[in-house]
Amino acid sequence: MIEFDHVTRTYGPKPAVTDLSLSIPRGELFALLGPNGAGKTTTIKMLVGLLRPSRGAVRICGYDLTKEARSAHLHTGYVPDEPTLYDKLTGREFLWFIADMFGMPRHMATQKIGREIEHFELAEFCDDLTESYSLGMKQRLVFAAALLHDPDVLVLDEPMVGLDPRSVRIVKDLLRTRTQEGMTVFMSTHTLAMAEEMADRVGIMVRGQLRFLGTIAELRDHMALETTNLENLYLELTTAGPDAS
Numbered sequence: 001m002i003e004f005d006h007v008t009r010t011y012g013p014k015p016a017v018t019d020l021s022l023s024i025p026r027g028e029l030f031a032l033l034g035p036n037g038a039g040k041t042t043t044i045k046m047l048v049g050l051l052r053p054s055r056g057a058v059r060i061c062g063y064d065l066t067k068e069a070r071s072a073h074l075h076t077g078y079v080p081d082e083p084t085l086y087d088k089l090t091g092r093e094f095l096w097f098i099a100d101m102f103g104m105p106r107h108m109a110t111q112k113i114g115r116e117i118e119h120f121e122l123a124e125f126c127d128d129l130t131e132s133y134s135l136g137m138k139q140r141l142v143f144a145a146a147l148l149h150d151p152d153v154l155v156l157d158e159p160m161v162g163l164d165p166r167s168v169r170i171v172k173d174l175l176r177t178r179t180q181e182g183m184t185v186f187m188s189t190h191t192l193a194m195a196e197e198m199a200d201r202v203g204i205m206v207r208g209q210l211r212f213l214g215t216i217a218e219l220r221d222h223m224a225l226e227t228t229n230l231e232n233l234y235l236e237l238t239t240a241g242p243d244a245s
Contacts, residue, residue: 001026001153001184002047007056009042016042018208020056024201026152029175029185031195034205035238040188043205044157047186048078060153074102077146081158083138087131091122091141094130095148102149116144119174120167135162143171147178154178156187160194172198196230206238 002024009017017039024030034040045051046058049065049072058065063072085094095116099109117126120140130138139162146154154175160168175198179185189195195202196216204212204219212219219233 001028001061002030002186003057003059004043004046005057005059007046007053007058009039009046009051010054015208017046017205020210022203022210022213024184024186026184027179027182028200029179029187029198031199031202032186032188032205033190033192033195033202033234037207038205038238039208040205041157042208044155044186044188048076048155049073074149075152077149077151077154079139079142079146079154079156079159081161083135083142083162085130085133085138085141088129090129091126091133091137092117094141095126095145098145098148104149112148112150116148119147120144120170136164136167139163140167140170143174147174151183153184153186156185156189158189158191159187160189160191192230192234202230204234204237212237 002022004020004022007017007020008015020043032040032043042051046053046065047060049069052066060072061075063069063075065072086097089097092113095113096109099113104112117123120143122140122144125133125137126141130141133141139159143159159171163171172194175185179200187195187199201213201215202219203210212222214222216230216233219230219237
């Protein structure tokens with residue numbers, strides 16, 4: 001469903017991501033971890049088509065993001081780290097705008113907008129202008145918009161920012177349900193507890209390179225440490241010298 005094929009992205013002479021090869025199958029929730037400046041944001045931006053690789057290819061559902069961007073985008077939902085809405089639209093109008101962008105027939109859009117309003121408990125405020133929304137309300141609306149067209153791939157950049165505990169539980173339950181139904185989730189996060197709880201596999205990026213890929217159990221074996229705590233394993237790997245592997 002998601003494939004990075006020897007992807008490198010540079011900014012001038014400086015590499016942000018170096019020779020990234022990664023394949024994420026249908027129905028997997030994958031968490032990308034790494035310290036600030038590791039290359040996570042650049043990786044996310046290439047995956048959603050906001051940046052082009054300097055070398056290599058990024059594919060979603062077999063579509064090359066450089067050559068077949070429109071086809072790839074039709075299969076993708078995206079929740080950025082900072083929700084951006086149109087202040088003078090209501091939440092419901094924003095969802096209709098997204099439905100129109102994806103060319104949904106009116107009867108289908110009506111059904112799916114109603115579904116997401118219910119899923120994310122938006123009914124109380126969906127007819128208010130989004131300029132009045134709190135950060136958490138905006139994030140819930142952006143999630144609803146990202147899932148409106150039933151994407152095969154959902155890309156999440158720090159998805160729990162601004163969400164209260166109830167909203168976090170709603171999102172977690174929906175992610176579990178959707179991945180069980182076959183949706184692939186690519187999540188970049190600093191919240192190690194969520195990665196440990198939710199992810200089928202994790203990748204740890206350091207200085208633009210993928211230093212580890214696998215399950216938490218495999219990470220423990222890789223680091224030859226007895227601890228089962230992801231935070232300790234993560235800190236050991238990301239603070240090791242550049243030659244550690």
